[in-house]
Amino acid sequence: MNDTIDIDVLMIKYWDGTAEIDEKEQLLTWLQQSDTHKQEFRSKHKIWLTQEAASISKSEIYTALKDTKQSILQSSVSSKIDSILPWLYRVAAVFILAFATSxxxxxxxxxxxxxxxxxxxxxxxxxxxxxxxxxxxxxxxxxxxxxxxxxxxxxxxxxxxxxxxxxxxxxxxxxxxxxxxxxxxxxxxxxxxxxxxxxxxxxxxxxxxxxxxxxxxxxxxxxxxxxxxxxxxxxxxxxxxxxxxxxxxSRIWINQRISFEKKLLKDIIPYLESWYGVEFIYNSSFENNTHLTFTIREDTLNDILKSIEYISNIEFEIKENKVIIK
Known part of the structure; x- marks a missing residue:
């Protein structure tokens, strides 16, 4: 279990679903030995997850795992992402970053x-x-x-x-x-x-x-x-x-960005609820003739609401996971 190739093989077999129960038990034992092992497992799992997104073969993924062991053990999460396989990062950067802190x-x-x-x-x-x-x-x-x-x-x-x-x-x-x-x-x-x-x-x-x-x-x-x-x-x-x-x-939150062009606020609200995991509370007679155009990337809910307030006569109040339109 101290051999790098052996543990990499176990990881690959576990991720592609071909590992036997005894191999999974070996992997679990190895993971429980130290936090460094858990860190290595998570970091290499990010590389493996890019396989489908970047259409990379298992042999190339195996080489990537083998060649980057030292950088995984010695670097922080952020530096790992910068140093692990630049060519792979360029192809599937978003896919890797989605798992940067999972x-x-x-x-x-x-x-x-x-x-x-x-x-x-x-x-x-x-x-x-x-x-x-x-x-x-x-x-x-x-x-x-x-x-x-x-x-x-x-x-x-x-x-x-x-x-x-x-x-x-x-x-x-x-x-x-x-x-x-x-x-x-x-x-x-x-x-x-x-x-x-x-x-x-x-x-x-x-x-x-x-x-x-x-x-x-x-x-x-x-x-x-x-x-x-x-x-x-x-x-x-x-x-x-x-x-x-x-x-x-309801599924818009899985995207990396969302854009609206000349949309009414009442039509945008369902997307904001999904994106930020909140609920908007407003009177059933609520109408707004203001057409909004904006793009959300990493903006906070508070930033978006303040921007809408600036260009309209609408005011918002946030209470826990609810947004109240006044």
Whole structure:
């Protein structure tokens, strides 16, 4: 296990889903030996994640892992990104940066009398990124969210557990339904695109369907969503409803930028809610004839609202995760 090539091989086999259980146990043991090993694992995982985005072969990725070990061990996260494979960075810089501050964990969890190896990805506040699951499905994690799944993900039903918000693009497999478990509801699909929002510190659970079909299983009843429908559950009073929604707006937060050109504020609000993870509160009679043109990249919500106030007669007030239009 002290041989560099051996550990790199284990990492590659783990990431592409070909590692046997004993190899995963070896990798877990190696990770638990030191924080340096965990740091090396996370840094090399960023390189591996660029494979699909940059169409790079596994042999090239292996060479990259091998050649950059010393810079990984001796550099900070920021200097690693600057020094690891400049040619690879140019091709997939955005993909790498999306994972610059994410955390990937491998751990054992007891389920009944059985110990199960569990993968967990945590996206800290201010970060967001995309994860590739063993079945080819993709998950975009929003800021302050986490996703976990068992090492035998493909054994029976494909199950993941979510805290926070994630956008899913699920590979179709009729024999193995895909299930997103949250603290309040479960979402079951065969293959589709949808967004789930369930932050522990917020009252509402929201599931918005963009494409395909999903089944929502709550404590009271099941709901079948159609594209551009949103399921909403209030945790405090257990009230449930299904309403029409802008499906594309619900997933806009996965992008690196968003632009508006001569749009009314009432049409922009759904995008701002998704981008910043907030809820706008305003009177149903709210109308605004001001057409807005602007682009959001890394701007804070406060900066955007101040800019809108400057060019209109609208005032905003922020209270926790709510924006009130006065």
């Amino acid at each position: 955390f990937f964990f491998l751990n054992y969890t007891s389920i009944g009398e059985k110990e199960v190896l569990v993968n967990k990805v945590i996206m800290p506040q201010g970060s967001k990124g995309v994860i590739g699951l063993p079945d080819g499905s993709k998950v975009w994690l929003n800021s302050g969210s986490s996703l976990s799944y068992k090492e035998d993900f493909l054994a029976e039903n494909r199950e993941v557990s979510l805290d926070g918000e994630a956008y899913f693009e699920v590979e179709k497999n009729k024999a193995k339904p895909f299930v997103v478990k949250t603290a309040n509801v479960n979402v079951e699909v065969l293959g589709t695109k949808f967004d789930v929002q369930n932050y522990l510190d917020r009252d509402e659970v929201k599931v918005t369907l963009i494409e395909g079909s999903v089944k929502i299983a709550s404590d009271r009843k099941d709901y079948i969503l159609k594209p551009n429908e949103k399921y909403v559950l209030s945790k405090s009073n257990k009230a449930e409803k299904v309403e029409m929604a802008n499906g594309m707006a």
